[in-house]
Amino acid sequence: MLNETKICKKCGIEKPIDQFRLRVEHRIKNGDCYYRVGTCKECEKKAAKEYHNQIKDTEGFKEKKRQYAMNRYWRRRDELILKQREARKTKRHKENRKAYIQKNKDKIYLQEVVTKKRYHEKNRDALTDVYIINLFLSNGKPHPTPLQIEIKRSEILIQRIKKITKNHKIGKTKKCSKCGQVKDLSEFYLRKGKSGNILRSSICKYCNSKNCANYREKQKNNGKKNIERTFV
Numbered sequence: 001m002l003n004e005t006k007i008c009k010k011c012g013i014e015k016p017i018d019q020f021r022l023r024v025e026h027r028i029k030n031g032d033c034y035y036r037v038g039t040c041k042e043c044e045k046k047a048a049k050e051y052h053n054q055i056k057d058t059e060g061f062k063e064k065k066r067q068y069a070m071n072r073y074w075r076r077r078d079e080l081i082l083k084q085r086e087a088r089k090t091k092r093h094k095e096n097r098k099a100y101i102q103k104n105k106d107k108i109y110l111q112e113v114v115t116k117k118r119y120h121e122k123n124r125d126a127l128t129d130v131y132i133i134n135l136f137l138s139n140g141k142p143h144p145t146p147l148q149i150e151i152k153r154s155e156i157l158i159q160r161i162k163k164i165t166k167n168h169k170i171g172k173t174k175k176c177s178k179c180g181q182v183k184d185l186s187e188f189y190l191r192k193g194k195s196g197n198i199l200r201s202s203i204c205k206y207c208n209s210k211n212c213a214n215y216r217e218k219q220k221n222n223g224k225k226n227i228e229r230t231f232v
């Protein structure tokens with residue numbers, strides 16, 4: 001039994017018997033039947049690798065992999081969350097996190113700016129429930145009902161439209177003093193004049209944003225921080 005050998009069907013090399021996988025076949029009449037497979041473990045490994053290389057870029061395989069990972073995550077979710085929570089409490093984790101922040105300061109700063117900008121662009125004209133509730137509470141009124149919130153929202157929107165139509169004469173244009181392009185009046189910001197009257201800015205919104213960006217860049221180069229960065 002110890003010195004038993006077998007010839008592999010694929011590579012044709014004679015190898016010890018433990019180099020061949022043991023297989024079980026369940027038979028109803030004769031009970032379980034054990035036997036060794038025809039190809040050696042090494043050849044099986046090679047074939048599996050080849051097969052994997054063939055299918056690894058197909059959409060079906062990727063989907064299967066994704067599904068497997070998802071299932072695994074949901075099965076062990078509570079366990080994983082507990083583990084992460086415990087890891088966060090350790091001193092080593094905190095030190096690692098601190099070192100990472102120190103090393104990637106610029107990257108994190110950029111990310112923060114981008115996400116803030118994106119949020120602002122998305123919610124520039126949004127009237128969230130929280131915003132309206134705060135309006136009510138700051139004026140000393142009780143917490144509003146959903147109907148009151150809807151009414152207040154509509155009122156604010158109408159006010160905004162009135163303000164826009166009052167200050168914006170449709171069809172009028174103006175020439176930007178910086179880029180020289182003739183643009184619609186809505187492309188220029190409103191600003192307060194010296195005597196308190198409201199004027200249109202002399203440069204367009206696009207040039208204005210460019211100016212602001214240049215100013216910020218200059219300040220950054222001068223070593224002044226216009227935004228305080230704090231990490232918890």
Ligand SMILES: [Zn+2]
Pocket residue numbers: 008009010011012013039040041042043
């Ligand atoms: Zn072989």
Ligand SMILES: [Zn+2]
Pocket residue numbers: 176177178179180181203204205206207
């Ligand atoms: Zn311009």
